[in-house]
Amino acid sequence: MAAVLVIAGDILDHLCLRSALRMLDRGGDLPRLKLFTMLSAGVQAVTIVAAISLAWDSFGAHSEPLLAIAMLTGVAVNGGVALPFHSGAAIVRMGIYGAAILVQFGAEFLVVDQDLTKTFANFLGALILAYTVYLFTRAVNANFLSSQATTLELMQQRQKLERTNRELKEKQIEARKLALVAQHANDSVIIINSDGLIDWVNNAFSEITGYSFNEAVGTAPGALLNAPDTDLDVVAHLATTILAGETFRGEILNQHKQGHQFWIETNQVPVIGADGEIEMVVAIERDISAMRQHAMELEAAREAAEDATRAKSDFLATMSHEIRTPMNGVLGMSDLLSQTTLNDEQNLFVQTIQTSARTLLGLINDILDLSKLDARRMELSPVVFEVHACFSDTIRLLRGQAQEKSVGLSVDIDGTVPRWLLGDDRRIQQILFNLVGNAIKFTETGQVTVRVTCERNCKNPVLRFEVEDTGIGIPEAKLDKIFERFSQAEASTTRRFGGTGLGLTIARMLANAMDGEILVRSEVGQGTLFTVFLHLDPVPSEVPIQERNAAPMLLIDPKSGEPEHVSRDTLRVLVAEDNKVNRLVIAKFLKSMPVEVSFAHDGREAVERALEQEPDLIFMDMSMPVMNGLDATREIRAKCPVQPRIVALTANAFESDRDACLAAGMDGFLTKPLSRAELLAVLEKLQPRENHRMQG
Incomplete structure (x- = not known):
């Protein structure tokens, strides 16, 4: 139990x-x-x-x-x-x-x-x-x-030992992988010991330098690889950086075993031990000789391109001057000839000469504008301008061209458009002139309409205007082509309507320069609509609003701010011009005016006559022998007790030429070819009303 x-x-x-x-x-x-x-x-x-x-x-x-x-x-x-x-x-x-x-x-x-x-x-x-x-x-x-x-x-302890063994095996595997990567890498890998001697190199090192593993190990990298032309300052900076425990990266000139030199980009990293001392340095180097050679070729190509651009600009400036000088004679003489008694056939001949000359002049201006836009040398000159006057004045200039073809031309300015804006109104007028001129040219019957509105983009106004015509239209497949230079929608268009195909190119480039764009929509046989968006600036409250004077030049008394006039009934005019034809044209233009005209054939003579005659006005050419117009102007400003008004009269039409003339002390700038109306407009500003002359 x-x-x-x-x-x-x-x-x-x-x-x-x-x-x-x-x-x-x-x-x-x-x-x-x-x-x-x-x-x-x-x-x-x-x-x-x-x-x-x-x-x-x-x-x-x-x-x-x-x-x-x-x-x-x-x-x-x-x-x-x-x-x-x-x-x-x-x-x-x-x-x-x-x-x-x-x-x-x-x-x-x-x-x-x-x-x-x-x-x-x-x-x-x-x-x-x-x-x-x-x-x-x-x-x-x-x-x-x-x-x-x-x-x-x-x-x-067994777990710790197993973990240690596992980590050791992992590190061994990782070290083996790293060794394989370093051994087969395309870049040279060098391990340098604490004594500054090479301990190990990979295959790429031998391929780049020509030295085998046994030849490299135990030697100092600098003693083995430095070339006679190696920059010792770079080598010293490398050593200083490594001793400070920092990574060095730079370019060094090395020498191959066979004697030729090559450039490497080296990245050297010091490995710091537990005691804070450098145990080794790992250097990874890449041959960049081809890259440097390519960079040098690119730099040479860039310099060659800049030289070509300068040569192009110099060529255009020279050609502009050389073409405008005889053009001044052609237009001037044809203008004088048109004022004489002519029969119908002779009058037709004169008009043909004037039309051809103006067409050639327009082509020269377009090419100059295009070259400046290509070189990004087109400088905008923002001013406070009246929008209504800007558009109305341009349309008024083109109205006669429209009336000749019995084409209606109208402008509609929306009530929301501010009266004043800040922008380059001359370039806006140039865009409008090109677009409206094109619209009139390609419209046989009907109407050309300009509509102007203004939108708001954040705080800045966006001026928008449309140019719509009822002309021949443009095929949809050709719309992108019309803005290409020297190009029109169809080859037959040039033969039928003429033109160079630069107007729309310049218009779009000018719009882009003002952070704007031009859009186009067209239908063959129905007409074309161009829409322009221009990003302008609002008028600052601290800037006084003044209407821009559209006259070809300004002569302003620096004390009173009013147009200056002289006391004599007869003005003394000195013309500094080395071209015989141009002197003759100006003499004919001034023949009926109450002026005393004298001529100087070069800049030195202009200075001497200015000191002797004390003229009221000097028309100064920029390019003359002995002394150019800029140096002559500076000397006149420095020596003449009674200062005349000096107006540039030159075939150099670049904006930089205008700036140079004004900087030299000139008061105005007129470009050749010069019309009689422009010349008389300058003299009209000096007609006697007050007994006042500027002393200097």
């Missing part, structure tokens, strides 16, 4: 523990499972105590507790050994075992007639056995805990 009880208790406890493990795997509550297993341990202990009690009492009146005490000792030792694993269950077991001994001895003393001395001796023996069990259990648990700590330490 005792054996059955013990086996049953063991089976019950075993089943409870297995069930607790399964519940723990499923996420059971650990404190509750501990209570559950403590209960099963108590049940097992009770079954063992009951079995021992049966064994104790089996001897009847002659019971000997030695067997029972020995059994309790055994199970107590067994329970104590389990103390490190489940202290609660072990304490429950041992408590039940100790209580069983006490109960058994108490019952024996009170119930059974037992010798007191013998009972005391048995109790004392039981205590000694209990103490022995305690010492044994304590020693076993201490040894277990020590062994467990040692095992844990060994496991941790």
